[in-house]
Amino acid sequence: MRKKTIEDYAELVYDLQKEKEKVHTNDVAAALNINPASVTEIFQKLSEEGYINYEKYIGATLTEKGKRIAKKTRKRHDTLTKFLLLLGIDEKTADEDACEMEHILHKDTMDAVIKFVEVVNQCKVTPFWLERLKKYVQTGKLDKCPDELVKICIDHSKKTKLKN
């Protein structure tokens, strides 16, 4: 697996802190399947950089700075997961890819994804086009687009062209 970033650790400590006040190196080690000794080093670094308050043998808590980055990363993660689920990806794959994407996408791209999810959620029912795509992704079968829908798109396209 990819090397973990500060964001990964902040996000994880954030989650673990919901269960227990102080997060121990062992908790993180178990969650990420790495050696506790490695987490000690990581905690020392995160502490130096002001993301966590860390007392050895006692555990770590997020600082305000750490909480900020953790929340931001978790929100990105959740939005990306939702986005991929909308496209018809299965839960596990969506979650894993979201975890990768959350670190690399430009703000503009992330914002577009947020808006994508927002627009779809605003709809009373799942939009036809999305159902159609999802079915295609999941079954390989692509339904024909209803004529009246094609008409709406063409009409709309003409209208906007006239404006310009």
Add this chain to the structure above:
Amino acid sequence: MRKKTIEDYAELVYDLQKEKEKVHTNDVAAALNINPASVTEIFQKLSEEGYINYEKYIGATLTEKGKRIAKKTRKRHDTLTKFLLLLGIDEKTADEDACEMEHILHKDTMDAVIKFVEVVNQCKVTPFWLERLKKYVQTGKLDKCPDELVKICIDHSKKTKLKN
């Protein structure tokens, strides 16, 4: 920037080979803004692993194995770029994010993206929903969904519900 992967190098050598038969360490070094000495090491590794034929001081060419991975990666890259452009992301950002995403996405996710682009390309005109989303991404303005379109979605949703 992120550490480059074998896929990155294969893709790059593939592109450079269009200009000249043998790709020199310097060509890659210049393209990636890294030290030629580093490229020598990379070429040695790629050669050991069978992605390139490499003769020192002479240059490198892709093997069949290398060509295969290069083409695959380039195709992914292009599809991802198109996908992001459809969402309203600008060219530079789309290209950069595509370059990151191409290495990390699961096959299922990549396939969904391919299908997304395919479905949109099949349309006679850019679908209304996509125009609407794109405008929202680029300007922040979200148009109202026409009533007849909402109706189509609701009707369709009822129909599919009945079937199940």
Add this chain to the structure above:
DNA sequence: AATAATTTTTAGGTATGCCTAAATTGTATT
């Protein structure tokens, strides 16, 4: 409260992907 068991840290090691400086090879010029 002493000792055993567990958790955590320290110390030291490995692999990787980059670097610089120096040595080597190839190319161009006379």
Add this chain to the structure above:
DNA sequence: AATACAATTTAGGCATACCTAAAAATTATT
């Protein structure tokens, strides 16, 4: 063909993100 210049490789170094084994601190048991 000899020499100068450019391109390339070799050798050695650095930082990072992990590791293992041993030492130290904490916690549990009697």
